[in-house]
Amino acid sequence: MKLIERDGEVEIAGIGDFDPAATFGCGQCFRWEAEPDGSGAYVGVAMGRVARVRREGGSLFVSGTAADCQNVWRGYFDLDRDYAQIRRQVGIDGFMREAAEYGAGIRILRQDKWEALCSFIVSQRNNIPRIKKIIAELCKLFGDAIEFRGGEFHHTTENPDNQKNPEITGNPEIAEKDNTTTFYTFPAASTLAGLREHDLAPLRCGYRAAYIIGAAQAVADGAIDLDALAGGNADDARAALKRLRGVGDKVADCVLLFGLHMLDAFPRDVWINRAIAERYGKGFDPSVFAPYAGVAQQYIYHYVRNST
DNA sequence: GTCCAGGGTCCCA
DNA sequence: TGGGACCCTGGA
Numbered sequence: 320m321k322l323i324e325r326d327g328e329v330e331i332a333g334i335g336d337f338d339p340a341a342t343f344g345c346g347q348c349f350r351w352e353a354e355p356d357g358s359g360a361y362v363g364v365a366m367g368r369v370a371r372v373r374r375e376g377g378s379l380f381v382s383g384t385a386a387d388c389q390n391v392w393r394g395y396f397d398l399d400r401d402y403a404q405i406r407r408q409v410g411i412d413g414f415m416r417e418a419a420e421y422g423a424g425i426r427i428l429r430q431d432k433w434e435a436l437c438s439f440i441v442s443q444r445n446n447i448p449r450i451k452k453i454i455a456e457l458c459k460l461f462g463d464a465i466e467f468r469g470g471e472f473h474h475t476t477e478n479p480d481n482q483k484n485p486e487i488t489g490n491p492e493i494a495e496k497d498n499t500t501t502f503y504t505f506p507a508a509s510t511l512a513g514l515r516e517h518d519l520a521p522l523r524c525g526y527r528a529a530y531i532i533g534a535a536q537a538v539a540d541g542a543i544d545l546d547a548l549a550g551g552n553a554d555d556a557r558a559a560l561k562r563l564r565g566v567g568d569k570v571a572d573c574v575l576l577f578g579l580h581m582l583d584a585f586p587r588d589v590w591i592n593r594a595i596a597e598r599y600g601k602g603f604d605p606s607v608f609a610p611y612a613g614v615a616q617q618y619i620y621h622y623v624r625n626s627t
Numbered sequence: 628g629t630c631c632a633g634g635g636t637c638c639c640a
Numbered sequence: 641t642g643g644g645a646c647c648c649t650g651g652a
Contacts, residue, residue, distance in 0.1 A: 346634055439634080446633040449649060525647020530636090567636045588634040620634075 320398060324385040328371070331388065334379040336402035338424025339372055345425050345621040347577045349438055349451045350458075350505070362467075364458070366391050366431060369467040369502045397426050397580075402614070409608045409615040414598050418615075418622035425617050427582060432545035433538055434505045435578025436560070439570045440530045453524045454505075457531075460521060461510050462503035511535035530565025537563055549579040556581070576613040585612040594623045 323330040339361045343351035351363030351372075360373035368391060371382040381392050393399065406423060410416035437457075442450050512535040519528040537543045543563065548556035553575055560571040568587070575584035585605035587595075595603045608615035 442633095443635040444633065444646080444648095445635085446649080449633080452649095523648060526636095527647075565636065569635055573634075586634075589632090590634065624634090 320393065322385045322388055328380050328382045329385050329388045331379040331381065331398070333377055334374065334398075335377075336406070336424050337374060337379055337396070337398075337426055339374055341422055341424045341621060342396075342426050342428070345422065345617050346447060346624075347617065348428055348430060349447070349454045364465070364502045364504060365395055365428075367463075367504045369465050395429050397429055400426075402426055405611045405614050406618075409611055409618065411607055415615065415618070418618040421626055422618040422621040425614075425621060427576065427580065427614060427617065429580050430577055431505060432549065432574070432578040433508045436534055436538070436545065436563075436566075436574045437505075437508075437511075437531055439573040439577070440534055440565050441524060441527055442573070443527065443565070443567075443570060445527075453522045453527075455503075456522050457519075458503035458505055461506035461514075465502045465504060466499045467502055468499040508535040508538035512539035527565065530563075533565065534563050545578065549581075553581045553584060557584075576616070582613045583608075583610045585616050588620075590620055590623055591616060594619050 321332045323332070339351075339359070340353070343353075343361050343363070348363070348365075350365065351361045354360040354362060354371075358373065360371055362369065362371045368383075368387070370387075370392065373380050379396075381388055383392075402425070403423075406419040410419050438450070438454055441453050441457075445453075511532060514532055514535075516528045516532065519531060522528065524531070538545060543559055548559055556575055556579060557568075557571045560566050560574055561568070566574070572584045572586035575581040576586060585591075585608075605612040605615070
């Protein structure tokens with residue numbers, strides 16, 4: 320991987336399959352937003368950091384240092400995997416070749432495991448704009464503030480909005496001042512584990528509040544060990560996750576795919592079920608895409624939601 | 628105003 | 641295994 324550091328950002332040349340809009344917009348993550356200037360750049364919070372990401376030609380540009388790239392973003396963006404090869408592999412018929420072509424540039428992010436679990440608990444019976452809104456508010460209320468300007472960021476442990484100002488004013492996540500923008504990290508499970516349901520009332524997330532706190536407690540007290548699950552097999556991990564209230568087949572599979580980076584997990588939501596029923600019928604077995612059924616799922620999801 | 632769906636899950640028969 | 645209820649929001 321060739322890294323060229325200059326002007327507060329790092330160029331990664333020869334990036335291959337990486338379309339920020341497709342990767343951040345395909346429903347796997349909820350904390351990356353397109354810059355309003357129409358530049359095609361995305362800014363997001365991940366792994367406790369803020370980054371600005373853009374593609375230009377064959378290069379990816381990421382704010383920060385080359386060390387950040389090596390230590391954080393290389394893994395997060397799964398840069399060592401050949402997604403073009405995966406596209407060829409899952410293109411088992413005309414429909415899948417179209418879907419994979421349409422979604423070329425989607426990569427499966429290595430998100431924080433707890434963040435993925437919590438986010439997809441929020442996702443149930445919910446739509447993406449509202450999922451994003453709820454998560455943004457969760458982070459604003461209980462995460463740590465990060466001041467972001469260009470490529471630099473300064474981590475502050477004190478979040479001025481924590482508990483003290485639950486009123487929602489404008490964009491709940493972003494407050495501009497002095498040419499810097501304040502972002503918020505995703506709150507740790509241990510932080511949410513001590514809350515009561517009414518503490519989450521400002522999120523307006525309904526019955527999911529109890530699920531969030533329950534899952535946070537299970538993670539914080541070690542009843543479920545997400546890191547250990549990531550090192551084991553998918554069936555065991557799925558079973559362990561489903562013991563949490565509010566985690567069924569769909570959410571568990573999303574956590575496998577997007578949190579534990581088990582690329583063969585195949586979450587079935589309303590869109591996937593519709594597409595599968597239309598194209599392949601009820602008895603469809605996603606193992607035809609093994610070991611990348613999860614990547615195939617993303618191509619299908621993105622294609623049926625966004626094309627035509 | 629009502630109805631419906633949204634990257635589902637739980638509960639009960 | 642199937643059907644209804646569920647918090648809440650935004651669009652039809």
